[in-house]
Amino acid sequence: MRAIRVHECGGPEALVLDDIPVPSPGPGEALVRHTAIGLNFIDVYFRTGLYPSPTGLPFIPGSEGAGVVEAVGEGVTDLKPGDRVAYAGPPGSYAEKRLISAARLVPLPEAIDDRTAAAIMLKGMTTQYLLRQTFKVEPGQTILFHAAAGGVGLMAGQWARHLGATVIGTAGSDEKCALALENGYHHCINYRTENFVEKVKELTDGKGCDVVYDSIGKDTFPASLDCLKMRGMFVTFGNASGPIEGVNLGILAQKGSLYVTRPTLFSYIASREALLACAADLFDVVARGIVKISVNQTFPLEQAADAHRALEGRATTGATLLLP
Incomplete structure (x- = not known):
């Protein structure tokens, strides 16, 4: 499968397209085939080394995505192949497929399409915790x-x-x-x-x-x-x-x-219960049209470096997606 990896931290040119083996899910894990991948400024922080990669070098950046479950590991009972899911999680989304803890995956309701999901999991749940938890706007x-x-x-x-x-x-x-x-x-x-x-x-x-x-x-x-x-x-x-x-x-x-x-999002979705509650609140306001999602830029996966240049140059508005 194709994946964008960082072998040495630096500028956008550090994002390199590699061919790597498709991994198999271990206990508690799921293999997800991405249909859309979210772009976020935190990806830049990992690429530059401001935030150290938890897995060392090389690593696959990206903290948000949506897609379809292809396989599950031992002990996973609430997801099955074919399920539509999305997540905001640890780096690893800039790839055609990825392994991720099944506990971090959120099933998608019919009202939320894949591209919308990939655009809102990190940014939308961030909006949720900022407005409804960190400071509850009244x-x-x-x-x-x-x-x-x-x-x-x-x-x-x-x-x-x-x-x-x-x-x-x-x-x-x-x-x-x-x-x-x-x-x-x-x-x-x-x-x-x-x-x-x-x-x-x-x-x-x-x-x-x-x-x-x-x-x-x-x-x-x-x-x-x-x-x-x-x-x-x-x-x-x-x-x-x-x-x-x-x-x-x-x-x-x-x-x-x-x-x-x-604050950081991951402190607010540390437990599965908190994750599902945050996502449910987000899905509700999006499904009801209270919050309309603007995906204003898309880039092919292999053009991730150009996407980073646009993001850092403040040339983007709304959400930006990478499409595998």
């Missing part, structure tokens, strides 16, 4: 979401508006802001032409936001803290511009007794 609250036109951002705008929040986003162009406004945002700030802190204060009559969700990192810190009301929460869940470093925790007191958290 009617009347005001939120700020950076990267509003990204895969998580577009889902978050629709979902948060449905929850009754006033939703402010930031994006890097007028075109991306227009897209955000079409996907639930009440306001979107082009951070290349406007000071987003000043604009947030204007939009909130100086009160600030209840919560800021930030996947950008270095470039938006500490300005994001200045967008919060007293005792507001800063949720930093990504490092698209580089990690936040050298933080003086005293700044949280100075800016209004703020809360800060650095």
